[in-house]
Amino acid sequence: MQKKRFEEELEHSRRIVERLMDPEITLEESVKLYEEGMQSVKRARRMIEDARNKVEKISRDAESEE
């Protein structure tokens, strides 16, 4: 579930970057998209951080059981 949400977030960011590349985009739209994109990147980073914490915890638990 977590993995799917992360991929969705990445896809969302990718689409935003594509739209930002549109030469016809207005400044107002581009600012809105940029802010949306930054939120999306922030959420994706948080997911990576959470996943990393989980892996570290599993490793620690495994070490303490040995």
Next chain:
Amino acid sequence: MMKSLIVGALQLPTLGMNATRLEFYLNNAAKRDTKLMLFGEYVLNHFFRELKSMPLSMLREQSTKHIEILRRFSAEYDMTFVAPIVMVEREKIYKKIVKISPRSIHYYSQQILIPYRHWNEKRFFDNEAGELREPMIFKIEGFRVAVMAGFELHFDRFWRDIMKKRVDLVLLPTASTFGSHNRWRELIKSRAFINGCYILRANRLGEYSDGELKWRFYGDSMLVNPEGEVEMMLEDKESMLIEPIDKESVKEHRRAWQFDRELRSRGEL
């Protein structure tokens, strides 16, 4: 053999993040052996009054991305670019001009900014208002080239440096609007003749609305020779100017009119 240099000016509105349009022009310019390309003001970034609505991080990103693109094209096409750029450094905003060659990158901070109520760059940007220094001057293929921001053309202080350093070509990026066509043409022609140098001006295109008034940036990019004659001028459409300049025209002007010699002999330069 006559020494010449092919120079270009891009007359564009603000560029988006997509490099395709730029690549189209630069590819064309490279095929015509262009070595130096000038951009107008507020082409890599939006007009400064529009920047107020942009997050600083987005503005930083925009400039970083454009510098990255120009560095790549500079190496690919063996071309030097001179382009005004807005830089964000430690939460402060600076109006600069970047020179990107295949081997190096240099910045010039605009020294005198427009201070008027309706167009107050001086208040908006954090450029230091210190003692005046000479404009950016560099050499390319035996030609001495100076760069100054459009508004700085009005100040004699910089033109003394142009004459003193025997500059062959002055690059002048502008963002001229309203009905100032004729004044700018006459100013540029006069400065070129009096100082015995070529002037290449790149003026941006595009529109900005402040709610009451529409500001229309009108192009009129031009190359003026040391005799003060317009060699080539673009109209008000998106386009590119490519022209050769030759060293002999500059030398001939100095020999014939002797303006700088008179000043040098009196220790004025």
